[in-house]
Amino acid sequence: xxxxxxxxxxxxxxxxxxxxxxxxxxxxxxxxxxxxxxxxxxxxxxxxxxxxxxxxxxxxxxxxxxxxxxxxxxxxxxxxxxxxxxxxxxxxxxxxxxxxxxxxxxxxxxxxxxxxxxxxxxxxxxxxxxxxxxxxxxxxxxxxxxxxxxxxxxxxxxxxxxxxxxxxxxxxxxxxxxxxxxxxxxxxxxxxxxxxxxxxxxxxxxxxxxxxxxxxxxxxxxxxxxxxxxxxxxxxxxxxxxxxxxxxxxxxxxxxxxxxxxxxxxxxxxxxxxxxxxxxxxxxxxxxxxxxx
Numbered sequence: 001x002x003x004x005x006x007x008x009x010x011x012x013x014x015x016x017x018x019x020x021x022x023x024x025x026x027x028x029x030x031x032x033x034x035x036x037x038x039x040x041x042x043x044x045x046x047x048x049x050x051x052x053x054x055x056x057x058x059x060x061x062x063x064x065x066x067x068x069x070x071x072x073x074x075x076x077x078x079x080x081x082x083x084x085x086x087x088x089x090x091x092x093x094x095x096x097x098x099x100x101x102x103x104x105x106x107x108x109x110x111x112x113x114x115x116x117x118x119x120x121x122x123x124x125x126x127x128x129x130x131x132x133x134x135x136x137x138x139x140x141x142x143x144x145x146x147x148x149x150x151x152x153x154x155x156x157x158x159x160x161x162x163x164x165x166x167x168x169x170x171x172x173x174x175x176x177x178x179x180x181x182x183x184x185x186x187x188x189x190x191x192x193x194x195x196x197x198x199x200x201x202x203x204x205x206x207x208x209x210x211x212x213x214x215x216x217x218x219x220x221x222x223x224x225x226x227x228x229x230x231x232x233x234x235x236x237x238x239x240x241x242x243x244x245x246x247x248x249x250x251x252x253x254x255x256x257x258x259x260x261x262x263x264x265x266x267x268x269x270x271x272x273x274x275x276x277x278x279x280x281x282x283x284x285x286x287x288x289x290x291x292x293x
Contacts, residue, residue: 021242197238241282
C-alpha cells in the first residue's frame with residue numbers, strides 16, 4: 001500500500017525527537033539546538049522557544065494547561081510553557097555520569113515511568129524509575145536493556161521498551177504497580193537498522209522507527225509485522241499520532257552530521273513529516289497529574 005508523506009518543516013543540522021500531540025498542538029524537541037517546537041495545525045504556524053536544558057520529551061500535566069513534565073537528560077522537571085521555567089522534581093542519578101534519561105510514559109494508574117540508559121549503547125547500566133502523584137520515586141534495575149529509547153505503555157498496562165544494541169523490543173506487564181516478567185516482543189534484523197522511537201495505535205499495534213535505514217514498521221499485538229513505510233531519510237527517530245481525529249502519523253527525522261551528497265540524497269532528513277490515514281488512528285496522550293497541582 002502506498003502512502004503520501006508530506007514534509008511539514010525542515011530544520012538544518014537537527015536531531016528531532018519524540019513528538020507529542022496535546023491540546024490541538026504537536027510538540028517536539030530538536031536535541032541539537034535545544035529548541036522546543038510546536039505546530040498549530042489550524043493556523044499552519046510553527047513556533048519555537050529555546051530551552052535552558054537538553055530535553056528528551058514532554059508529558060502533559062493537565063488536559064488544558066501549559067504545564068508539562070519535561071524529561072531532561074539528567075532528570076525530571078516541571079516545565080511551564082508560558083514563562084519557560086524548568087523546575088527539577090528529581091535527579092535520580094546525580095553520580096551515574098555515564099547514564100542519561102531517554103524517555104517517559106504514563107500508566108493507567110497515574111504513575112510516570114522514566115528510563116535511563118548508558119551513553120555507550122553496548123553497556124547496560126540503566127534503571128527504570130516510577131514516580132507517583134506525590135513525586136516519590138521507586139527504582140527498578142533495567143537489566144538486559146542496552147541503549148534504550150522512548151518507552152510506551154498500552155491500554156492494558158503493558159510496557160514496551162527498545163534495546164538498540166541487540167535490536168530487540170521487549171514487553172513487560174505492569175501488575176499492581178510492579179513490573180512483571182519481561183519477554184521479547186519482536187526483533188529487528190541487522191539489515192533493517194536499529195529500533196528507536198515507538199508508538200501505539202488504537203488497535204494496540206506498535207509502530208517502530210528503524211534508525212539507519214529510513215523505515216517505519218507496524219507490528220500487530222503478536223509481534224508480527226503487518227506494514228512498513230519507506231522514507232527518503234536514513235535517520236528516522238520518533239513517531240506519534242496526532243491531528244483532530246488522531247489519524248495523522250507525525251514522524252521526526254535527523255540530519256545531524258549529514259553534508260553534501262549524503263544530504264541531497266535524503267530530502268526528508270532533518271524534518272517533521274506527516275502521513276494521513278483513513279482507517280488507522282492513534283490514542284490520546286496520557287496526562288500525569290502530580291498531587292500538588
